[in-house]
Amino acid sequence: MTGVLPEADTISFARGIPSPDMFPVALLAESARRAVERDGRVALNYGPPGGYGPLREWLGDRHGVAPGRVLVLPGSLIGLNLVVEHLFRPGGRAIVEAPTYDRMLHSLSAIGADVVTVDRGGDGLDLDRLHGLATGEPRPKLLYLLPTFHNPTGTCLTIDERHDLVDLALEHELLVFEDDAYGLLRVDGDALPNVADLLRARGGDDLAVFSSSFSKSVAPGLRVGYLVVPESLGGPIEALATRTYVSPPLLPQAQLHDFLAAGNLDPHLEFLRTLLRPRRDTLLDVLAARMPPEATWTRPDGGYFLWLELPATIDAVELERRARDVGVRFVPGGGFFHGDRGRNTARLAFSYPSVDQVRVGAERLTALVREELDR
Ligand SMILES: Cc1ncc(COP(=O)(O)O)c(C=O)c1O
Numbered sequence: 001m002t003g004v005l006p007e008a009d010t011i012s013f014a015r016g017i018p019s020p021d022m023f024p025v026a027l028l029a030e031s032a033r034r035a036v037e038r039d040g041r042v043a044l045n046y047g048p049p050g051g052y053g054p055l056r057e058w059l060g061d062r063h064g065v066a067p068g069r070v071l072v073l074p075g076s077l078i079g080l081n082l083v084v085e086h087l088f089r090p091g092g093r094a095i096v097e098a099p100t101y102d103r104m105l106h107s108l109s110a111i112g113a114d115v116v117t118v119d120r121g122g123d124g125l126d127l128d129r130l131h132g133l134a135t136g137e138p139r140p141k142l143l144y145l146l147p148t149f150h151n152p153t154g155t156c157l158t159i160d161e162r163h164d165l166v167d168l169a170l171e172h173e174l175l176v177f178e179d180d181a182y183g184l185l186r187v188d189g190d191a192l193p194n195v196a197d198l199l200r201a202r203g204g205d206d207l208a209v210f211s212s213s214f215s216k217s218v219a220p221g222l223r224v225g226y227l228v229v230p231e232s233l234g235g236p237i238e239a240l241a242t243r244t245y246v247s248p249p250l251l252p253q254a255q256l257h258d259f260l261a262a263g264n265l266d267p268h269l270e271f272l273r274t275l276l277r278p279r280r281d282t283l284l285d286v287l288a289a290r291m292p293p294e295a296t297w298t299r300p301d302g303g304y305f306l307w308l309e310l311p312a313t314i315d316a317v318e319l320e321r322r323a324r325d326v327g328v329r330f331v332p333g334g335g336f337f338h339g340d341r342g343r344n345t346a347r348l349a350f351s352y353p354s355v356d357q358v359r360v361g362a363e364r365l366t367a368l369v370r371e372e373l374d375r
Pocket of ligand 1: 181213214215
C-alpha cells in the first residue's frame, strides 16, 4: 500500500476507508461555496477550540444537549487522544474491549496507562469480568467501548447489554467512553440507542463521553469528528485542544454544517447503504460457500468490518504475507488485542473494494486458507 490508498492492482480489505464512489462530491462542492459566501468572515478565521458554532448547535440538537457540551474536532481520533491525555497523563487504569480499536490501544500504551481488558466475543461483552474490574483496585478511570458496529468485529451490543452497562456504570460511577464512528451505517435491522444517551437519561450525565465522526458517513478528508462530554470535561479538553492546534479548521466544519442543514445526511446514508450492503453480502456469500468449516466469522448489520476466526492452526500474519502475493490485503487480528492474542484472527473491511473485487478477493483468500489447512 502506498500511503493510504491501496495500489491499483491490490484488492484491499485492510483499511477501514470509504471508496471514492461514496463521496457526495457535487453536494459538498455546493456546500463549500455556500459556506464561504455566507459565513466566510467567520469560517476563514481562527475559531473557538470547541468548533464552528452552528455545527455545535446542530449536533447539540441531535443529541439533546447544550451546544457547549459538543466539541467539534479535526477528526475523532484527536478527541480520543485528548481525553486519554487529560485522564491518563498522571497514570491510571483503562478498561478496553478485547479486541478493540488498535489506535486507541496505541494511544493508551503511549501514555503509559494500565490497560485491562474485557472480552468482546461471539457471546457479547463479558459483563461478569467487567463487574470485577469496575469494583477492583485500582479503580478504573475509563471504560472504552464500541457498542455499535465495533471496530474490528462489526458486531453490536444488544439492548440488554446496553442497559446492563448503564446499570454497571451508575453503580460503580464508571466513566464510559462510547466510540461511535460507524453507528450511522446500518444496513439491516433497527437502530439501537447509544449507551451514552441511555446513561444520560438515567441521570448519568457525568459518566458519558460520546465520540463520533463524519469520516465514515460523509468524507474523512473533511476531518470533522466530535465529542459530547460531561460539563466537567469540556474545559480541560478545550484547553488541551487550544494548546495542541490553536483552533480547529472551521471551514470544513462550516461546509459540513451547510450539507447537514440542507437535509442531505439521511439521503446520503441511504445511498451509502446501497453500496455497503452488496459488498457485505458478497463477502458473506463467498465465505459461506468457500471457507473451510473450521473457520467462523461475524455477520455485521452495518459498519465497515467483518471479523474472521480462522482455524486454530493458521497464523494470520503468515496468511497475510501469502495473501499479498496474490494481490489481497487484510489486517491480521493480533494488533486489535492488548497483549499477545488473536493469532488466528483477521479483520476484513468491505467498504473500499467494489462488489467484483470483494468477490475475487474473498475467493483468493478462502483458497489460501484451504491451502494452508492442507499443508
Ligand atoms: C473506531 C474508530 N474510532 C475513531 C476513528 C477515527 O476516525 P477520524 O479521526 O477520521 O474521525 C476511526 C477511524 O478509523 C475508528 O475506526
